Amino acid sequence: MTTSTVQPLRHFKVPETAWVERQMPHYTGAERERVIERIKTLLKKQEATLVAHYYVHEDLQMIAEQTGGCVSDSLDMARFGKEHPASTLVVAGVRFMGETAKILSPEKRVIMPTLEAECSLDLGCPADEFIAFCDQHPDRTVVVYANTSAEVKARADYVATSSIAVKLVEHLKNEGKKILWAPDRHLGAYIQKTTGADMVLWDTACVVHDEFRTRALVDLKQEHPDAAVLVHPESPAGVIELADAVGSTSQLIKAARELPHETLIVATDSGIFYKMRQAAPHKTFLEAPTGGHSATCRSCAHCPWMAMNGLGNLLEVLEKGGNEIHVDETVRQGALRSTQRMLDFASSQHTLVLGRGDA
Template identity: 35%
Template sequence: MTVTADVQQGAGSGADVPFPGWADEVRALAKKRGAVLLAHNYQLPAIQDVADFVGDSLALSRIAADVEADTIVFCGVHFMAETAKILSPEKTVLIPDARAGCSLADSITVEQLREWKAEHPDAVVVSYVNTTAAVKAETDICCTSSNAVEVVASIPEDREVLFLPDQFLGAHVRRTLDRENMHVWAGECHVHAGINGAELTRQAETHPDADLFVHPECGCATSALYLAGSGAVAADKVKILSTGGMIDAARATKAKQVLVATEVGMLHQLRRAAPEIDFQAVNDRASCGYMKMITPEALLRSVRHGTDEVHVDPELAARGRAAVERMIAIGQPGGGE
């Protein structure tokens, strides 16, 4: 198995466990089933630690396609498991709890996208990978938070762009490229949107020597750039990063303390990547309830009984796969979000 720069191999932990030895039982059942265990960066620490690979959604989906395992157990939210199925249609994909949804993916339906496209018939549709399979099937090209600027920049300047669904990531891209003919859908992740500029400013004032790692989905991303532009925080301390980019930056920074603006599950991997650094959440309440639905008990049930299997209509999957492949053709997409 190959571990990319955006994905870390799992280790052992005693946190959040249902009973002693549960992790060994999970691994034994997965081996018996011929399954690989994938966990997103926002999962519970115990889930991250039992997984074969930990990372962000697209990086994990690409690993799912590369590994020899016939079964993928994806510990994340539903659109992530769908993406793995899109890229690995011949494999069995399981999600330990099919109820684990995503407020961002749910912020645009395929019907809404079709109506939007009808209003702009010549526009190029760019969809964040944090979308459903049905939306990906109506998309011209996907993007990740780490390559969204590059993807939109590849589109001829005289073509309109419909960017969806995240308004904060879209605003970041439009601001970076100064692109007036780019329309941005008003969607958001409720967790990231809740990390606001006032909190970030307050934390930055309290920790003047800290680096700021800010996910572009956050409601505070514009504030972070303002702090850098105004000189309130040194420009080289403010970094707008995907989750995979945060891991790389953690290993490279010389800072002793880092303020992190994203879902709090990310702190576990950051602290593993650079244990000498004090990582602190900008908002320690920024926890995704959907991600935390994947409990050790749910994972045990999934590897024992094969629940819950994810299915994607083959025709939808083929169209969605084409949108992902167009993105990859532009350049290495790095992490998923």
């Protein structure tokens, strides 16, 4: 396995989660209830459905649940938005999720609470550099993570989410293909180790998962010896090695429900705790330790761009419009090809088995 020389995180500045959250309006009591009810009314009036990722604030997840929308990982968000009859999709997440919705549903209006909600993996894989990198490896099948721009997806042969990435690469390996993977280097390394595939990796990382620390996790595990460790495979290899379950967001929620442990240490974005507590209400959930605390870390186990989604800007976009996602039609057609292959492959798998060998 070889790795590209593109340096991670050089193309952008990461906003601090604490700073982002201070800029967001916080509603309490009766005002919060008023805003929530107003959002529900506007969703119904506009024949819109709210599609929310597990990592956004729990108020948005709750509204999506209560209004017939969707709370899920990026794979099921994409499927749900495509299949739902609503004329407007409101995507609470990061920009690539809105783009994916538009790629699959060009006839629908796709809006987001904010268009400033980016993703470090997307930003760390600019299309022009990525296309040049692919051109250097013309013999490889290009598989890109869903956390990428429409332009990057248009250059790819397949899109993958963490829930199907291992199985997809294993399938391609069995067909005799060599793989070019982008953009997350930790997930790529995990896939390569699990499948033994011949892979070249793009070199960038998620600002949330890259911060989880092996030594600190060992110390926390010693404090809670009966706890299970749940890890997303975007985490560093040393953290993955300590896991009792490795998987996508949906698979980690399943693990939280099914594992016998009463205490769970979770190495992914803390926004997932809303659904984990629903799945296992009597269990205790602890954040896996990161490289810093408060202002000294970039994420503190919560994506600063996911934190840009809130009740205030959700209400504003429904009242005033704007924040609409547009994708160039030529780019969309190319991205649709690789994205549809992802959906078709996922459908062919039926049931994904949870465990250390699945991502």
